[in-house]
Amino acid sequence: MTRIDAKFAALKTAGRKAFVAYIMAGDPDVETSLEVMKGLPGAGVDVIELGVPFTDPMADGPTIQLAGQRALAGGMTLSKALDMVAEFREGDDTTPVVLMGYYNPIYNRGVARFLADAQAAGVDGLIVVDLPPEEDEELCLPAAEAGLNFIRLATPTTDDKRLPKVLQNTSGFVYYVSITGITGAAAAKAGDVAPEVARIKAQTDLPVIVGFGIRSPETARTIAGVADGCVVGSAIVDEIAKGRPVAEVLDFVRGLADGAHSA
Numbered sequence: 001m002t003r004i005d006a007k008f009a010a011l012k013t014a015g016r017k018a019f020v021a022y023i024m025a026g027d028p029d030v031e032t033s034l035e036v037m038k039g040l041p042g043a044g045v046d047v048i049e050l051g052v053p054f055t056d057p058m059a060d061g062p063t064i065q066l067a068g069q070r071a072l073a074g075g076m077t078l079s080k081a082l083d084m085v086a087e088f089r090e091g092d093d094t095t096p097v098v099l100m101g102y103y104n105p106i107y108n109r110g111v112a113r114f115l116a117d118a119q120a121a122g123v124d125g126l127i128v129v130d131l132p133p134e135e136d137e138e139l140c141l142p143a144a145e146a147g148l149n150f151i152r153l154a155t156p157t158t159d160d161k162r163l164p165k166v167l168q169n170t171s172g173f174v175y176y177v178s179i180t181g182i183t184g185a186a187a188a189k190a191g192d193v194a195p196e197v198a199r200i201k202a203q204t205d206l207p208v209i210v211g212f213g214i215r216s217p218e219t220a221r222t223i224a225g226v227a228d229g230c231v232v233g234s235a236i237v238d239e240i241a242k243g244r245p246v247a248e249v250l251d252f253v254r255g256l257a258d259g260a261h262s263a
Helices: 003-014 030-039 062-073 078-089 103-109 111-121 140-145 163-167 190-201 217-224 234-241 246-261
Strands: 018-024 047-051 097-101 125-128 174-177 208-211 229-232
Touching (some): 003 018, 018 062, 018 208, 018 217, 018 234, 030 078, 030 234, 030 246, 047 062, 047 078, 078 103, 111 140, 163 190, 190 208, 217 229, 217 246, 229 234, 234 246
Parallel strands (some): 018 229, 047 097, 097 125
């Protein structure tokens, strides 16, 4: 059982919804992003998604793209992102950490080496948005063998014919993208999300977590209310981009987490 599996089992027992927070590794710099990361569990975050910056982030909207550019300009790399996780683990051995990014940096490092390094650093799961199920032998299956969850995205355009293929080797949780498009592009609506979550849950026992388009505690509450939890990224990254002190960023995150947990 991974930390992700254990976390969702504990949340289910407690009757609570999950709150997942995304930040970009190295944005605006390594020290600040690590300080934010270390503060997320105390702000109510159940699972941390740590973005690995990439030069061509096809699924990301302007907010996350700019965060990635700032991180790359500051020298952030896949190796340094793994170092961040390892340093985080020195003080927290329970909060799940998911790396979210693209396959190119992993491919360049070598899959076997990457998985060994990720496991040693304390990574629990991967979201690699540009590897479809047809490429599971590239990374998904080796990751599972290494004890890491491989989390897949389902979208409004994932129809009933495609969904079983998407779910077949997914583990940890299913990330449902609430809108068609890129991150931060529109507002999530519970009325649209609820039937899609039900459709996915009819085909899997995995938790379904909804992301994209959640920017306020109220939206976090309504979306978490029709799923197993929600994830917020762009709104948090926006606060970091404004140069807010870490304490203010964490207060913002705490409000979102309280919204999700009140569902």
